[in-house]
Amino acid sequence: MRYFSVLFLFLNTNVHSLFSQSTDLFLPYNMLRAYEKGTRSFDGRPGPHYWQNRASYQMRVKLVPKKRRVEGSAIISYYNQSPDTLRLLRFKLAADRYRKGSLRDDDVNPNDVGEGVRIEQLTLNDKAVAEQERIRRRTFLDVDLRKKPLLPRDSLRIYVRWSYTLPADKNAARECVCDPTTFFVPYWYPQIAVYDDIRGWASTPYSGQQEFYHDFADYDVTLIVPKGFMVWATGEWKNAADLLQAPYLERFLLAHRVDTVVRIFTEEELRRGGVFRPQNPHVFRYQATQVPDFTFAASDHYNWDATSVVVDSTTGRRTFVSAAYHSRSADFYRVARIAADGIRLMSFWLPGYPFPYPCMTIFNGNDGMEYPMMVNDYSVAPGDPTNLTVHEVAHTYFPFLMGINEQEYAWMDEGWASFFDFFLADSLTGRKHNLRGYAAVAGNDFDVPPMVRSSFLRSPAYSVASYSRPQAAYTVLLDQLGYEVFHRCMVEYMNRWKGKHPTPYDFFFTWNETSGQNLNWFWRPWFFEWGYPDVGVRDVQRDSSAECDVIVIERLGNLPIPIHLQINYTDKTSEIVHLKADIWKNGEQRYAVSCAPGKSVSHIELGNRLIPDRNRTNNSWKRN
Ligand SMILES: [Zn+2]
Incomplete structure (x- = not known):
């Protein structure tokens, strides 16, 4: 064929x-x-000509706390694996969001606006890049390669030296200067933008709302901080033995082997001294392979808890899980435990795929924001941090393992993280979440089809399209397919696309093929169309030949949802009838449910907490 x-x-x-x-x-x-071109295919697999570019970053960064200054240098090898000749090289300079005149989604503190990123040196293949060959626009630095283009299957060696000042505002998005000696530093280096088979160079600037779309790269990073500071970062800490005194090194190594939470050091121990070997400044080395970004954090007074958890039962592989936090954050004493328990559930239940990273650190900052192996979470005390912790850690699968283009299709990662966090947090806390959040806004003029590119949206449209509507859709999909088929589709999707860049179609086509069902009747309304879910009880009729009552359910909204009926009879007995969303797959408007023969219906309740339904006033019926 x-x-x-x-x-x-x-x-x-x-x-x-x-x-x-x-x-x-x-x-x-x-x-x-x-x-x-055959880079994608209609069966949902990467096409025979699929390609993506890659890089490796060898970096040195110095954090100067007193000046809030980041000073870095990098040797970057960039490999053009595309069939195209590149006449331009694009760097992302996220910190240029604070450059005077830069486009921003949200207001920033005027005191933090300044020069943005200062590029102090830039060479390509050891040749200095002249000022006239650089174009600074929004948060990009474009280098004109027309004189010496980068050919297919060729590579470039880049050297860049830069510096910038972190925003002082404690509420700055993403970055956190949490106090004068505590920092969370994301999006901090000149990172090569994605050049892909769909749109060429990614051209959505970083204006505050957009999150990830990065190519996979290897990182070897040396981080220099003043004496007394600890650094947590993406990747594995390679020189712990150079920095930690013996008792603390033992705790660090123990935490790699045990399921219990080990307090590696406390604020008090840090203040007392003796945690670190004499070294001034402190030089940390972290390495990570095949990750889409690198982030770090530093503090001289945070507590550090750690444990580890088996994530792959066939190999016994463990992930090292940490929480680094301020003593004041009463919720954070539980966070290492929650994160490890969440990772166990992710590995064996939802999504049911071995956690891919060797480590994960939840850092007590000012946001709810994921990075590869790092999370910047605010303290929710006196609340419960389970949902927030599990949500950010679950992003490891989407957008990191899977290389999702979150800047354009945020529902491909935020919807999943929201879906996982509800189910996993329920499992850990005994709570029962509901989908009333989406139901309450479904069908409003800001409930746009998720297939509209995320970069075109602002909240509330952005948040409904990225979080609550896809979360509801995935919940209905789980009900439709059942766990076994759902899990098989998920595993196949991950196996096909991990370390790559799937589009929405790669997702739809893979699930269609793997489930053995054409689910377009489901994808189309939930992801491509305006609308809302709404079913109602229209009528209860008597079928005199069968001597039973017949409940007529009406579909009033176009988004297909299951029917879940609690039927109560006049003889005080009751039953539950559950029908999956595919009863509406051919556009049916009504569905008749036959009740138990010989019985008479007294009252009915339609729906449950996992079925989003815009209008619930039509969900009850009572015999007069
Ligand atoms: Zn998220």
Whole structure:
């Protein structure tokens, strides 16, 4: 069959009509190219010509707490694995969000606005890049390569030296100068933007709202901080033995082997001295491979708890899990335990895929924000930190393991993180979450189809399309497929696309193929259409020949949801009827449920906490 369709491609001049035959979901015209070129395929697998670029970063960074200054240098090797000749090289300079005149989604403290990133030196293949070959626009630094383009399968050696000042505002998004000697430092180095098969160079600037879309890279980073500071970072800490005194090193190593939480050091121990070997300044080394970013944090007075958890039962592999926090954060004493328990559930239940990273640190900062192996979470005390912790850690799968383009399809990661966090936190706390949050806003004018590119959206449209609507959709999907098929699809999707950049279509097509079902009846309304979910009880009729009552359920909204009926009879007995969302797959408007023969219905309740339903006033019926 595939052979014929290839032949057909050469004969057919109307490429769009050909490809629309391969899916009846709307496929944007500009995404067809990927299918013509064979980088993507209609079965949901990476195409035979799939490619992506990669880099390796060898960096040195000095944090100067008194000046809030970050001073770095990097040797970057960038590999052009695309079939294209690159006439431009694009760096992302996220800290340019604070550059005077830069575009921003939210107000920032005017005192933090300044020069942005200072590029002190930039060379390509040991040749200095002239000022006129650099274009600074929004949060990008573009380098003109027209004189010496980067050819396919060739690489570039880049040297860059830079510095910038972290914002002083404690409420700055992402970054945290949490107190004069505590820092969380994300998006801090000139990172090469993604050049991909869909849109070429990624062109969505960092204006505050957008999060990840980065290529996979290897990192070897040396971090220099004043004496007395600890550094936590993406990757494995390679020189703990150089820095920690014997008793603390023992605790650090013990935590790698045991399931219980070990207090590696406390604020009091740090203040007393004797945690670190004499070294001035402190030089830390962290390494990570195949990750989409590198982040670090530092403090001279935070507590550090750690434990580890088995994430792969076949190999016995463990992940080292840490919490670093201020003594005042009463909730954080529990966070290492929660994170480890969450990672165990992620590895064996939802998504049910071995946690991919060797370590994970939850740092007590000012946000709820994920990075590879690092999280910046505010303290929710006196509240319960379970949901927030589990949500941010679950991002490890999406967008990190899977390389999601969150800047354009945030529902491909935020929807999943929200879905996992509800189920996992319920399992850890005994609470029972509901989907009333989405139901309350479904169908409003800001409830846009999630397939609208996220970079075009502002909240509340952004948050509904990225979080609550896809979270509801995935919950309905789990009900539809059942855990076993759902899990099989999830594992297949991850195996196909880990370390790559899946688009929404790679997700839809993979789940269609793996489930053995064409789920387009589900994807289309939930992801491509305006609308809302609403079912109601229309009527209860008597079928006199069968001597039973028949409940007529009406579909009033276009988003398909299951029917869950609690039927109470006049003889005080009751039953529950649950029908999956596919009863509506052919556009049915009504569905008749036959009740127990010989009995008479007294009252009915339709729906449950996991079924989002916009209008619940039509969900009850009572016999008069
Ligand atoms: Zn999230």
